[in-house]
Amino acid sequence: MVIQSRGSSSGTRAHVPERDSSKGGEPNVQQQKRRPPSRDNARYLHSAALRRLSKTSQWRRALETLDTLIKEGFKPHQKDFSCVLKAMANCGQYADAMALLDRMRTVDGIMPDVICYMHAIAACGEAGAHDWALVLLGDLKEHGEPDVQVYNAAIAACAKASACINAAATQGSQWKSALHLLREMKKAEPPLPLHRPAYNAMLKALAGAGQWGPAIGLLTEMCEDKGAPDPDNFSLSIAMDACTIGNRPDLALRLFDDARGAEGWLPAESVDIVCYGTALKACAVLSTREAAISGRHRKEGERGGAAAGEGVEVELGEGGQRAKDLLLEMTAGPKRLQPNAIAYSCAISALGAAGSCSEIERVREQMATAGVSLTPAGYTSLIAAYAQASAWNSAVAALAEMQALGLKANVICYTSAIDACARAGQYIPALGLLQDMIQRGIAPNQMTFGAAIRACAESHQWQVALQLLSDMETGATTALESIPELFESAAETASEAHQPAASEPPVVSSAAAASQDNAKEGEGAHALPTSTSTHRAAVTMAKPLTPAKDRNPVPPGAVFRPIKPDLVCYSAALNACSRVSEWGHTLALLETAKAAGVKMSVRVMSTIIAACARDGQGATARGLLEDMPEMGLTPTLFCYMNALRACAAEGLQWDADDLIGSMEAKGIAVDKERLTAAVAQAP
Known part of the structure; x- marks a missing residue:
């Protein structure tokens, strides 16, 4: 029988499977699989x-x-x-x-x-x-x-x-x-x-x-x-991560060094980018811990008036130096690894905690050369790094750059930028950022308001700090209504203090310049200087980031979900009042916090008592000291000594034996001779 193939008019014989005589003439299954029923x-x-x-x-x-x-x-x-x-x-x-x-x-x-x-x-x-x-x-x-x-x-x-997140609940x-x-x-x-x-x-x-x-x-x-x-590499990376999360970044780096050493189990040429990224993360944690211990962070004004990142060399410490060395080792090592965005972000965090904006700018230049762009999480780390380095102008500029590139900023980005302003005592830019995030639909949290209130405290703006505390609970923006006038006043002051030449361009880092080239003109994108030396440029960067023609006025009433102030917010407001000797408001606010169920800390009470000693508020200091046990707090030796100084300044008598007996009853180690001499010097 001649079978024509489908679609063919010729008489070409098609393939017919062979018959297997042992199976009754059925087609061989190995040659052609039977179609199932x-x-x-x-x-x-x-x-x-x-x-x-x-x-x-x-x-x-x-x-x-x-x-x-x-x-x-x-x-x-x-x-x-x-x-x-x-x-x-x-x-x-x-x-x-x-x-x-x-x-x-x-x-x-x-x-x-x-x-x-x-x-x-x-x-x-x-x-x-x-x-x-x-x-x-x-x-x-x-x-x-x-x-x-x-x-x-x-x-x-x-x-x-x-x-x-809930792992702690299961102990x-x-x-x-x-x-x-x-x-x-x-x-x-x-x-x-x-x-x-x-x-x-x-x-x-x-x-x-x-x-x-x-x-x-x-x-x-x-x-x-x-x-x-x-x-393998993954095993080493996880073990290093365990040390870093357990607040032992030094051990993480030691594991990394031992594994790659001469007697190590991991050849240096086989170390991958994941291990390097984990090591850089450990460097960031180590640098942050070193900064907290040494108190390295200072305001820009304490650096001789120079803006951060402008020729100001600071000691990097072990964490910052290791991060710098690891980046160099990755690119110049035997494998010549190219750091990714995560590795660069960890290095930036380490250098920011070390307080070196100049090194951060060098890393950003390396990223621009390598064609590596920061992710939204990377920009969050960058803004936080500038905040840790007390470079508020660069932090705000990084936030503006992020938004100009079409990346959506979150509450962490804004909080970090506001924190940078708070560290520098720049309350006007801090309030501008708070207003901007609310109008962009980004809900602030307790940490955001705490940073804004702290910025007001650093600038001795206690009335604004109290208003922010009140706005938190009502969801209103009363404290932000005067921002346009504040910006105009600040701009006029900066204009009178600094008159740059008409042809003088703003100082911009190469990484920010590359970002500016990508931003289209006429779309409301702002100039993005990240290393400016003039206060005028810094104030310009800190203006609300949305173009004025596109901004809606802050509506009256609640515009965000009301937030219950926590200890951070109350302590910042208490600090704002005690700094300017507003003791009536300080004590009233303390009672409000206790009524709201917010438990004070020994550190907060110690700071207030120290302010009493500065202003000679002996009765107030002694009353606060006596109230601490009722709050569930045990006064420290520092609290007692400051209360004693406050009483001495006010001319109040304090019996040394009563004071020593009270301290010993609370289990406080007392230097009796020193304390007796201090009491004897009091009137």
Whole structure:
């Protein structure tokens, strides 16, 4: 028989499969697969759809497909259920996954296998419900033997829960559960093979809880134990992250150095960019800690009047210097790695905490040369770095640059910029930024208002500080209504103080200049100087960032969600009042805070008592000192000495024996000779 091919008019003979005489003349199955009957074909299509949906997050469609398969009279298999469970695991639907497991046993009469349990446990891990993952693991132990993949999924669930925001609510039990599971794998009979993913998941659980000690021990076990897998770059990075989160960045950097050393287990040429990024993150934390200890941060005015980043060289410290060296090592090392945006952001954070704006500008120039652009998170780090370096003008300019490039600023960006203004005592730009974020629809939080109130306190604007505190609770913007007049006055003052030449261009960094080239003219984009030396330019940058013609006036009444002031806000307002000797408002505000349920801290009370000593408010200082035990606070030696100075300045008598007895009763170490001499000097 001659068979013509479809679409061909010639008589070319088509291929006909050979017949197998041993099977009754039927075509050979190996040569041409038989087409399944229609019912089998429907079963095949349903299974294929389930396999396809298991790779997505469309768990509802997968469940509907499973129900359709059952309604058409097909008996479901374990693989069908595992596909649905896998789709649920992809989006963390752990409650539905557990319900489906129960349905398998009670309704469909199918016992879930290890793979089904693994996907259900993975769903719990994706949702951060590590406790339910452990429940499922225990249920599997009663019906069968969990394998390596199930244990890995359970450990990963503990690791993910350990990194959640609410991990502290469970008192850090996640990493302990993960460690117990890892030890259980080693003690199993026969012992389960320990793979690197299980160890890395365990390290991740320890890192989420900041448990740097067990993390280092586990990394050491991977290096020395023959039964444990060898660590890799990811293992080192997670262990370093555990040290950094646990506030031991020095140990993180030591791990990094030891692993790459002459006797280290990781060749220098195999270190990847992830490890370098984690090391730079440790440098940022180390630099911040060094700055907090040494009190390196100062206002720009205390640097001889020069603006930050303009030829002002500061000591970088270990954290800042290591960040600078690591960037150089990445680009000039054996692998010549190109730092990414995350690595550059961490380096900028470290240099900002070190107080060096000039080094930040050098890093930004390197980024411009390498063609690396900052992400929104990178700009957040940049603004915070300028704030830590007390460079308020550069911080505001970075915020303007971010928005000119079309990146959306969030509340953290604005809060960091306002904090930079507060550090420099620039309350007018701080209020302008607060107004701008409200009009852009970005809701301020307690930290935002706390920074704005602190800016007013630094500028001795106690009335504005109290008004901001009141506006927080009402959602009004009364304190911001006079901003246009304040900007005009500041601009006039700056214009009279500085008259630059008509041809003098603003000083702009190369990175900001590149950003300006990308911004189109006529779209309301502002000039973006990031290293200006004139106060006039700084005030110009700090003006509200939206063009005046596009701005709507601040509507009366509530324009944002009312916020309850916290300790930070009250302490800043108390500081604003006590700085200008407004003791009536200070004491009234203190009573308001107590009535609102805000517990004062020893530091806040100590600052107020120190202000009493400065102004000679002896009675007030002694009253505050006596009120501290009622607030649940124990006065320190510093509080007592300042109260004594205040009484001496006001001419009040204070018996030395009574004072010493009161301090000893509260468990305060007393230098009796020194204190007696100080009391004797008082009138």
